[in-house]
Amino acid sequence: MGRSDKEHLFQLIAQVAQAIANPHRLELLDLLVQAPRSVEQLAIASALSLANASQHLQRLKRAGLVIGERQGTTIRYRLADPGVARLWTELRRVAVSQLAEVDRALDRYRPARRRFPTISVKDVRAGLARGDVVLLDARPALEYEAGHLPGAISIPIDQLPRRLRTLPKNALIVTYCRGAVCVDADEALEQVLASGRRGARLEENVAEWSQAGGRVEHGAVAL
């Protein structure tokens, strides 16, 4: 139990940090927080070459952050533990609050984020209980099926233009997506507001909702 044991311990913990110390691997994690996926799906979603995505995923696997399971001919990767989602959330929070540069990058990526109203988890819960809030999940159907907020309806952002008119006129339409580093809910909210409806954005994602004690529903899109 000397210094070399201590160094070894910190060395191992640092290896986990190294695994998340790469922008592409963070994007892969952010995708996997939403839903398990195959290597090819992940490569496409993150605009990586197949071999590159595979290698990044293996690095995450070696660090114990994700698990890859063979399902017939494909390999399905998923988060190894909900703690991994918490780690990613905490990293994002620190980065956003401590580096002004990250805040500026967020403004560039999500130019509308300060213009639009936001709403808290607590107020959404109350609104759902009263029945005067409609929760709109703007993510791809795949992610909605893997887990969504109770009572949320699935309208992937690319389907919203033709399904906008099905939304009630008198409710508050609350949009959400993958969370702080995702624009889908912003774009959905833009269309909602442009249609004359009232709306707000929930900043949290499904993982954060769940961490805040919220129940998560699974299963197919209700039609």
Next chain:
Amino acid sequence: MGRSDKEHLFQLIAQVAQAIANPHRLELLDLLVQAPRSVEQLAIASALSLANASQHLQRLKRAGLVIGERQGTTIRYRLADPGVARLWTELRRVAVSQLAEVDRALDRYRPARRRFPTISVKDVRAGLARGDVVLLDARPALEYEAGHLPGAISIPIDQLPRRLRTLPKNALIVTYCRGAVCVDADEALEQVLASGRRGARLEENVAEWSQAGGRVEHGAVAL
């Protein structure tokens, strides 16, 4: 708001992760979670050369994780935000729970950790309220002064042999130190138990106690 803005955003967040992706910088952070210190103090405590410690600290500063303030001739580094301590805690938790290798390294660094009884924050609170628990802070006095659990007494591990007899015989002696990656509380507990007293170790450190809603006391050693 295209892919390049998204890539830039992930790039910046990854820079924060890179800052913690080094064993020496993690050790520096672990020290700074306990108390602010000068470059020289940090270099000595982490067994780094002065120039090397300085460079690592600057990297942490650039990532917004620590702040360095000139105080006369020395520069005092401290955590930039309590969120940084949470990030380090979360990283440690994920590493310990997901990598069996980390668990083994912990066993080597803290061989007694499974032999000795542990106690939860909740039970310590109750025991303190009843008055049948003595809380022993085994860290250096500097760290005790920067913040300790309410009612804890300071007996740095190197002073324990000669102050052991001042501890009551009939109370439960609960030891704590910097947390999961620190052996001081183990060593203190070993001596406490060897003296025929009852004892237990608190795994949490001051930062985690505080995150769990506990109050933290500041100020000099009570004699």
Next chain:
DNA sequence: ACCAAACTCAAGTAGTCTATTGAATAGTAA
């Protein structure tokens, strides 16, 4: 048995990170 699909592996190059050394700077004290 053979083929195709979905991944993984190996090797190479360009780029990045680390620790050390010795020099430079900013405050303090005489």
Next chain:
DNA sequence: TTACTATTCAATAGACTACTTGAGTTTGGT
């Protein structure tokens, strides 16, 4: 001014990391 202390800076060699390309492996279908 000068000397001294605490810290930072600059340069460098050696060690890792990332992405690409092309070849290899495993599974399922025909």
